[in-house]
């Protein structure tokens with residue numbers, strides 16, 4: 001249960017904390033203003049909703065639902081629809097609060113994690129609440145209607161004793177500040193939070209024909225991934241997602257399949273193994289280098305084809321009019337109405353939608369419903385602990401089948 005946020009304006013920080021340059025430049029800016037507020041529910045994006053006494057909506061980072069905090073505005077002004085703020089003092093802490101295990105976490109510091117200050121179980125609960133909210137608001141679906149049990153599962157090995165933190169980032173991109181110090185970007189900023197220790201592990205980089213690659217394993221296969229190409233960051237993610245997709249699709253010998261937004265061919269490889277020599281898989285991927293890697297990774301399958309280009313442009317040009325199975329794993333923006341309508345017209349018996357943004361997933365599920373597909377199951381995985389990100393796998397089937 002959440003309490004309706006109540007708020008009372010607290011002191012302005014104009015004396016005890018100088019307003020940012022943006023505040024000085026833009027008239028009406030409220031940056032630096034502090035409000036004492038009661039914190040409401042979690043909203044998509046790694047923050048909680050609160051309301052000031054005057055009814056202004058605040059999206060507050062570093063807070064937890066039910067807490068009473070002093071929130072300092074970081075973005076927005078008198079005319080803004082809402083303000084962004086950081087909880088700079090916790091007046092009444094929630095039971096889910098823990099001390100952030102990372103020394104670089106906290107208001108105004110590294111922006112890489114959103115929930116360092118929450119117990120791992122609470123982090124997963126928050127992510128589940130966000131998924132449920134997006135499904136309800138954008139797709140008109142209850143968890144039951146989406147075939148989801150409402151849980152967000154940790155990756156194998158990530159359920160650790162209290163106080164231990166999963167080391168899940170297999171790759172980190174460091175930024176360098178003006179004085180040459182390596183660090184991590186602050187939240188919604190190009191500023192750098194310097195870090196003392198920067199990992200130097202090259203992660204097993206190989207150089208082939210002037211290009212750098214890493215080799216990754218999933219589903220019993222080795223995948224070559226060029227530097228800058230996409231591979232899931234959590235080391236357990238590729239295997240976990242392949243299993244979820246294959247359990248949902250249950251590919252049969254001789255079937256035809258599409259792997260859209262296929263990267264270096266993770267799902268295409270797993271399906272090709274299962275549909276056998278009489279089956280066929282078409283992958284589509286926009287990254288030229290990723291396409292080269294996918295073709296290399298899947299070269300043993302004569303009936304796997306990888307096309308390079310944007311899905312919405314390439315798919316209509318392929319001339320494909322039917323497919324038994326479809327996997328789509330789009331970037332955060334999702335697939336969109338036109339692509340969803342095209343996919344639904346191919347008559348697949350099952351579609352696996354792998355989604356890194358529950359809002360885009362929910363919107364696209366609404367398009368799929370319009371086009372005659374309904375979710376059969378939905379599973380959610382915490383593949384980005386400490387952040388607000390969450391991965392979902394929805395399996396869809398023609399609505400007529402279940403009705």
Ligand SMILES: C[S@@+](CC[C@H](N)C(=O)[O-])C[C@H]1O[C@@H](n2cnc3c(N)ncnc32)[C@H](O)[C@@H]1O
Nearest residue numbers: 230261262263266285286287310311329330331
């Ligand atoms: C979330 S990744 C998924 C990759 C792959 N399925 C995997 O799990 O390793 C999305 C991929 O889509 C590609 N991409 C982004 N926009 C695209 C588009 N409009 N059409 C085709 N591919 C696109 C990206 O380059 C990236 O490789």
